[in-house]
Every structure is written in C-alpha cells, then in structure tokens.
Amino acid sequence: MKKVVLTLKDISFSNNNNLILENLSLDIEQNTLTTIIGKSGSGKSTLAKIMAGLIIPTKGTLTIWGQDYYQISDKEKVDIRKRISFVFQNAALISNLSIKENLILPLNFHYPEMIKKEQGELVERMLEQVGMLKVINGRPAQLSIGEQKLVAIARALITKPELLFLDEPLGSLDATITRKLMDIIYTYSKHDWTTVVIVTYSKEIITGICNRIMLLEEHKIKFNMSKNKVLSLPEKDMPDIITNMLNKYEFEEESEL
Amino acid sequence: MGKITGVVTNNITLYFRELLYFAAFVKVTIIELFLIGHRKQVVIMVLLRQILFTGYEALKLIAMVGLAIGAAIIIQGMALLDTFGQSGLVYKILIVVITKELGPLLTAFIIIARSGTAISTELGNMVVSNEIEALVSFGINPISYLVVPRVLGMVLSFFALSIYFNIAGLLGGYVVSAAFYPIPFTEFFSNLLSRMTIKDIIFAQVKAVVFGMVIAIISCYHGLQVQFASTEVPWRTIQAVVASLSWIIIFNILLTVLSYSF
Numbered sequence: 001m002k003k004v005v006l007t008l009k010d011i012s013f014s015n016n017n018n019l020i021l022e023n024l025s026l027d028i029e030q031n032t033l034t035t036i037i038g039k040s041g042s043g044k045s046t047l048a049k050i051m052a053g054l055i056i057p058t059k060g061t062l063t064i065w066g067q068d069y070y071q072i073s074d075k076e077k078v079d080i081r082k083r084i085s086f087v088f089q090n091a092a093l094i095s096n097l098s099i100k101e102n103l104i105l106p107l108n109f110h111y112p113e114m115i116k117k118e119q120g121e122l123v124e125r126m127l128e129q130v131g132m133l134k135v136i137n138g139r140p141a142q143l144s145i146g147e148q149k150l151v152a153i154a155r156a157l158i159t160k161p162e163l164l165f166l167d168e169p170l171g172s173l174d175a176t177i178t179r180k181l182m183d184i185i186y187t188y189s190k191h192d193w194t195t196v197v198i199v200t201y202s203k204e205i206i207t208g209i210c211n212r213i214m215l216l217e218e219h220k221i222k223f224n225m226s227k228n229k230v231l232s233l234p235e236k237d238m239p240d241i242i243t244n245m246l247n248k249y250e251f252e253e254e255s256e257l
Numbered sequence: 258m259g260k261i262t263g264v265v266t267n268n269i270t271l272y273f274r275e276l277l278y279f280a281a282f283v284k285v286t287i288i289e290l291f292l293i294g295h296r297k298q299v300v301i302m303v304l305l306r307q308i309l310f311t312g313y314e315a316l317k318l319i320a321m322v323g324l325a326i327g328a329a330i331i332i333q334g335m336a337l338l339d340t341f342g343q344s345g346l347v348y349k350i351l352i353v354v355i356t357k358e359l360g361p362l363l364t365a366f367i368i369i370a371r372s373g374t375a376i377s378t379e380l381g382n383m384v385v386s387n388e389i390e391a392l393v394s395f396g397i398n399p400i401s402y403l404v405v406p407r408v409l410g411m412v413l414s415f416f417a418l419s420i421y422f423n424i425a426g427l428l429g430g431y432v433v434s435a436a437f438y439p440i441p442f443t444e445f446f447s448n449l450l451s452r453m454t455i456k457d458i459i460f461a462q463v464k465a466v467v468f469g470m471v472i473a474i475i476s477c478y479h480g481l482q483v484q485f486a487s488t489e490v491p492w493r494t495i496q497a498v499v500a501s502l503s504w505i506i507i508f509n510i511l512l513t514v515l516s517y518s519f
Binding site for chain 2: 049052054074077078080081082084085086088089090092093094095096097101105106108109110112159
C-alpha cells in the first residue's frame, strides 16, 4: 500500500452559480503519475488547481501530507508550497522578469540562504536540462509558447517538488518539444519521492508514461484506476473519450475526379 | 417596483461588499509593509524598478511642469500685486501654491496618469495571464511581492518628486522674475526662505507620503480585481484613475484644513 500524499473529500465548486465539480473525493498516492482526462470545460484544470491549493472550493476539504490545508497557518502553507510545483496551461512566466529571474524567484523565496553563485549554477543546469540555456537572459515574450512551457517546467522543477502538477503541458507543442517534455516528466516521476498529476488530452502521456487515469464527467469522477486496468476494459465499457484518444483518425479518401 | 427595490438592494450590497474587501486589502497591505524586511531578497528588484519608473523617469516631466507653474505665478502675481503695491506678497503666494497646494496636487495628477495607470494595467494583465496564480503556487503572497514594493516605491518616489517639483517651481519663479523684474539670486531666495516655515515643508511632505500611498494602493487594488478577461483591464484602469483622483482631492482638502488648525 503506497502512502497517500493528497486527499480531497466531498469537494464541490461553483463559479457564478455554475456548478463545475460536485462532491468529489479522491486520494493521490505517492510515486504515481496520474492523468486527469475529460471533455473540454469538464473542470479538469479547476480540479488540479483545487488539488494544488490554488483555488478554494465551495465545499469540502483538502488534506496534503496529512495536514488540512484550509485550517493550517500561512507559515505552514508556505512549507507545503515549497514541496509543490504547478505548471500552468499558458506557462505563466512572470512577464517583466528575465528567464533567469523567473527561475531565481522561487529559489529566492524558499531558499534565501542560497548564495547567488549557487543559484546561477542551478538555474543554468535546469535550463540546460530543458534545452533553453540559450535564452537565459531573454524575456518570456521573446519565446514561443512551446519554449515558454519548457522554461515553466524548469522553473517548476528547480525547487525539486515532491508533488508536481502539470496543466496541459503538451498542448500546442511540436513533436520534438513534446518528446523532450515527456522525457523530462518521465525521468522526474521515476524518483520514488515524487508524485505527478497531469491534466491532458495527450495520447502519448496516457498510453506512455502515466500509471493512473482519472476520468472527469458530469461534475464527478467517473473512475480513477490504474492505466493497465483502464486500457484492458472491454470495448463496450471503454469511455468514448478514451476510445477517441486511442483510435487513429481515419477518413475516407475522395476518389480523384 | 419589487424588481427595482431588488436591484437597488443588490447594488448597495455589492458596493458595501467591495468597500469591505478594499478595507481588508488596505489592512493586509499595511501589515505587510512592516514585514518587508523579512522578504527583502524577493521584493528588492520590484521596489527598485518602481522607484526607477515613478521617481526617476518622471523627473523631466515634473521639473517642466514645476518650472512652468513657478513662472506663471511670478508673471501673473507680480503684474497683479504691483498694482496694489504688494509685490512682496508674491513670495508667500509662491510658497503656498507651489509647496503646499499645487505642488503635491499636480505631482499626484502626473503620477496617477503615468504610474497609477501603469500599475493597474500591469497587475490586471498579470491576473489574466495567470502570473498571480503562479506566484501563489510558489507560496508567494501577491500583496507582499507585488503590492508592498509598489506602495513603498511610490511613496519614496512621490516624496522625492515633491521636493523636485518645489525646487523646479521656485527656480522657475526666479528665472522669470530675473528676466522681467531683475533681482539678485540670493535676495530672491532669502525673501522666499524668510517666508517659508518648517510647517509648510512638513505638510507638503506629509501630503506627498499620503498621496503616494493612496495612488499606489488604489491602483494595485483595481489591477488585482481583474478576474479573467483582458477587456476588464482598461475598465479597471479607468476606475483606478477616477478613484485615485477623487481620494486625492478629498485627502488634499482634509490635510489642508488640518494644516491650518495647527
């Protein structure tokens, strides 16, 4: 039995009287790579943000590493945040900081005792790992969205988080960057102290690197089980969204006129 | 009728809710201002950038306006007061207008137009592009990282700009009076200084501190009130400008009345 790092209990969330999530309960175990899938607008990103403590739900509790997140002090929250990273759908790099400053920001906050030389070396190492060292002095606006996502991953990993959330990390990326990002996420998730939660539509992640799949449908979790169990479901029980993800897109070729 | 009452009640409730939220925002900002020492490594760059933008880059504009106002007072004042044989009063008018009234007020108007709008636009855009959420995800409190250094930078810049405005205004007065009504530099300034009291300077600088704080807090508040869409940003910026102007006028009247009661 693996250790549970995060628990949601009876979570509901509404936005302007619009019900998004209803009475969700789930556990995330340590050293798992869970993907959250569901139709557009089903509340996947909202669920990930609630799990990461970034959105306060209308109802319910969030327990991270055994602590009730909504009841603990601000200082205790900062201690928890030090162990969590979140990569946003649009990268969310701080636009008025350089790439280097973007990576230094969480280090400065969580490790103020770290000397500048050490910080600089760590930043360079992380950027080199994602192949973005060449833009170290650039600004986020000078990069493509794919490059921004690589930098965002480097920024997320620089504090060595134990719990990593990624919201649509592979959206609008070319095949080379997709491959690179998958390698980085996979390598990171192999450490036994890490836990990864990914919101994705990517077939590569679902069939490749993840080991749990959570399907969100009609404001609720339809299932949350191991990848092998999901992929071995009989065709009639397989949810449409997964069938469509796995099937190769086929179309009838028009006969030449 | 019931529908109208409902709408009115709803609007009043929303107004008071926003007022309470603003009061809480001000309270947290003031508390965080005292804790800045603990977070200096993270906020120092934001603070220095704010001082550079508000304090240094506005210097030329402030100096030009100051020179123009000082010159205008001397030209108009000398011509008018000469007819009553009271040309000596022009120094007192120069001090009252430049140092105590127009100086802080015009500096405030320039800072609202230049830095207040920049702050609310920048923060609004940061909300839309999830940058604020990114800060929260690191555990960084957006008020301590974004609001506090901007408030402090604005107050320090306003304090310095108010002094620049005074110097430029009084110099402008001298330049014009030297051209039209020749008077030695030392005599002009000794006449001025003999009529200027410590109280005048203190109240002018108190206004600078209060105005700087008011503009920065209101601009940050409206910027952070943007919810999702970039179309909200200009609307919130306009609200920040209107609210800043209104509160500056109210505080100016209160502080001026207060200065005469001492």
